Amino acid sequence: MTERICLHSRFTLLSKLGKGTYGVVFKAMDNVTQQCIVIKKYNSENMDGIGITSSALREICLLRQLNHRNIVKILGVCSGKNELELFMEYCDCNLRQIIGGYLGNDIIRTKYIFKQIMEGLLYIHENNIVHRDLKPENILLKNGVVKICDFGMAKYSFKTSTPNGMLLQYAPPEILQVMSSNDQNKEAIYVLSDKIDPWSCGIILIEMTQKSSSNIQIDCKKLYRESEQIKSNYLDHPISKFFSEQLSHIKDKDLLVLISGLLRYSTTLRWTCKDAINCNWLEGIDTSKPYNIYNNVNFLKQQLSD
Numbered sequence: 001m002t003e004r005i006c007l008h009s010r011f012t013l014l015s016k017l018g019k020g021t022y023g024v025v026f027k028a029m030d031n032v033t034q035q036c037i038v039i040k041k042y043n044s045e046n047m048d049g050i051g052i053t054s055s056a057l058r059e060i061c062l063l064r065q066l067n068h069r070n071i072v073k074i075l076g077v078c079s080g081k082n083e084l085e086l087f088m089e090y091c092d093c094n095l096r097q098i099i100g101g102y103l104g105n106d107i108i109r110t111k112y113i114f115k116q117i118m119e120g121l122l123y124i125h126e127n128n129i130v131h132r133d134l135k136p137e138n139i140l141l142k143n144g145v146v147k148i149c150d151f152g153m154a155k156y157s158f159k160t161s162t163p164n165g166m167l168l169q170y171a172p173p174e175i176l177q178v179m180s181s182n183d184q185n186k187e188a189i190y191v192l193s194d195k196i197d198p199w200s201c202g203i204i205l206i207e208m209t210q211k212s213s214s215n216i217q218i219d220c221k222k223l224y225r226e227s228e229q230i231k232s233n234y235l236d237h238p239i240s241k242f243f244s245e246q247l248s249h250i251k252d253k254d255l256l257v258l259i260s261g262l263l264r265y266s267t268t269l270r271w272t273c274k275d276a277i278n279c280n281w282l283e284g285i286d287t288s289k290p291y292n293i294y295n296n297v298n299f300l301k302q303q304l305s306d
Helices: 054-065 107-126 173-183 196-208 220-236 253-262 273-277 297-305
Strands: 011-020 023-030 035-042 074-080 083-089 139-142 145-148
Touching: 011 035, 054 074, 054 083, 107 145, 107 196, 107 273, 196 253, 196 273, 253 273
Parallel strands: none
Antiparallel strands: 011 023, 023 035, 035 083, 074 083, 139 145
């Protein structure tokens, strides 16, 4: 149960963690509990006159509803005239900060993290919610436990929506097609389904298995054109052909099967989170038992300081 927190004297701001169109995120110290927390301060310019944006309202309502070890925990909310702050648990880092050699050189660590992502996402989907904004920056880690965050774009599945706001790098072909319709000044909507997020996770998994920390480069226009050309015959075209360059470093057949399952053109054939959790590549990975993903502490500190 969250509580309303409005006594700012209780908190000491320590640093700015990020900034976006939504507002600013701070790391703060709770002077009562002596624990670090996160304060997400929404931009007052985006308020609609009643002190809250639709995305902020969505995020708060969904975080209150969802209760899972792999979803960031909401601690409280503070609201006033044209002011809204969300208080959440503090995490060590996000996935983007440790992609590269730190993950790429330890396949067990990579499996342990990815399976947790799938378990958290499965819970989200079982509650009929689609996240729609999965990327390494929105996957946090706290003592080795994955915490999925940023639900500002999340919506209930099987409703219609526009594609606005989704990062092209992690968007599936069906979303790219709708975005192209938008470019042509058409009213473009699509039906939300739980097959959108698995595609994003397929891209994330490719990045997690790299030796380099750089983002994989995806020619979204080319992907759109190719998907348009074969959309009447998706079943005969596994997406792995498009990603041949990005997958060239992967020799593990079970891993290739998993990535190919997540990156299917056809939403009918695209794997669900449950399919991924039960795949051969993740067999034997028990996320209920602690695994020290930070065994190289000095390297982690170096990664976070860069």
